[in-house]
Ligand SMILES: Nc1nc(=O)c2c([nH]1)NC[C@@H]1CN(c3ccc(C(=O)N[C@@H](CCC(=O)O)C(=O)O)cc3)C=[N+]21
């Protein structure tokens with residue numbers, strides 16, 4: 683048996699097409715162009731990769747992209763002043779501040795300075811609280827992308843056993859909230875979990891978001907389970923003759939693909955969906971800001 687590969691890259695392209703269609707209609711019928719502002723402080727390499735493809739895709743779906751690149755030693759006061767300006771700019775419907783921020787900046791303070799209705803990352807405490815209580819919110823992009831792929835694959839998730847490995851505010855916790863919202867029985871596992879292999883073996887759905895290369899082997903996976911691999915780890919690959927480095931997930935793909943019913947690859951799985959959902963969130967924020975009906979199938 684070999685698992686069905688869930689093609690996140692292709693799925694993301696269909697999400698972007700949907701977004702592009704709605705953007706064209708917003709322009710046509712209302713003269714509105716959604717705008718996304720991305721703030722990058724310093725030169726974190728992962729963030730730079732992300733910013734590059736994000737800027738390109740924002741423009742491709744017909745939205746305005748505003749990039750703000752600030753020096754690594756930018757003061758908190760200056761960063762907060764920029765956020766205040768973007769909060770009050772009617773051309774800007776979405777604001778994303780790239781994380782991690784340099785150590786001298788307080789991430790919580792900065793994120794919570796963003797207008798929650800423009801917080802397309804869904805990291806503001808208001809959005810976290812709204813999601814946790816089942817109210818309309820901005821939903822974090824990576825978990826939203828995972829949810830879309832799971833719904834597409836399973837139809838209904840109701841009653842399924844889901845294990846989320848990882849308890850970050852960015853992925854693990856909001857992912858668990860979304861799965862609960864779709865009536866899964868949810869377990870959040872992490873580095874201190876007793877008998878992690880046994881916990882994972884119970885799951886119909888495994889979402890691996892720990893940030894440790896290939897830590898989940900195939901023999902932890904229940905036969906037929908759906909595996910969503912959120913990890914994006916760059917490891918040495920000299921021995922494989924594939925160049926200096928290669929990307930791997932948190933799951934040992936080669937062994938898991940033989941056991942799982944379906945699995946997302948890395949690259950080409952969750953990563954592209956994250957960016958597509960960022961565009962979807964920007965569209966949603968723009969519709970809400972203008973009192974327009976928000977598109978279906980692009981939110982949780
Ligand atoms: N406020 C904030 N929100 C974020 O969502 C955020 C962030 N900060 N900081 C940096 C990380 C990183 N991130 C990625 C998204 C997509 C890919 C992606 O599309 N990856 C491709 C491969 C890219 C490659 O080849 O390197 C894939 O998985 O197929 C990667 C990384 C979002 N981040």
Ligand SMILES: [Mg+2]
Pocket residue numbers: 783784785786787788789
């Ligand atoms: Mg910091």
